[in-house]
Amino acid sequence: MNKVLGIVFSALVFLAGAFAFSPRTLPVFPATGVRSDTVLLLDAARAGARLVAVGERAHIFLSDDEGKTWRLARSPAQSTLTAVYFRDPKHGWAVGHDALILRTEDGGETWEQ
Numbered sequence: 001m002n003k004v005l006g007i008v009f010s011a012l013v014f015l016a017g018a019f020a021f022s023p024r025t026l027p028v029f030p031a032t033g034v035r036s037d038t039v040l041l042l043d044a045a046r047a048g049a050r051l052v053a054v055g056e057r058a059h060i061f062l063s064d065d066e067g068k069t070w071r072l073a074r075s076p077a078q079s080t081l082t083a084v085y086f087r088d089p090k091h092g093w094a095v096g097h098d099a100l101i102l103r104t105e106d107g108g109e110t111w112e113q
Contacts, residue, residue, distance in 0.1 A: 073111065081097075092104050
């Protein structure tokens with residue numbers, strides 16, 4: 001009797017584990033994005049006619065219409081950015097916490113550490 005209960009219990013544990021780790025389709029999540037009015041922005045600079053703003057969690061926002069609309073640039077880091085500087089419309093740097101230094105050579109479109 002104990003042997004039968006042990007086998008049944010083992011089978012149930014095996015089936016529960018198989019179910020827990022079986023592949024499932026993920027639910028469809030709505031697209032998420034970060035808006036410039038929900039992030040703490042700490043500095044902004046001009047890159048020619050473009051505005052570039054930086055802030056918490058390495059968010060970098062770009063505006064090509066004098067700040068009417070903003071779009072998020074891809075950042076390779078997560079630390080807070082505290083300052084941004086452009087020497088000309090293409091070449092710029094952003095610095096922040098944890099000794100983070102980012103540079104761009106295309107007016108802020110792409111950044112590298």
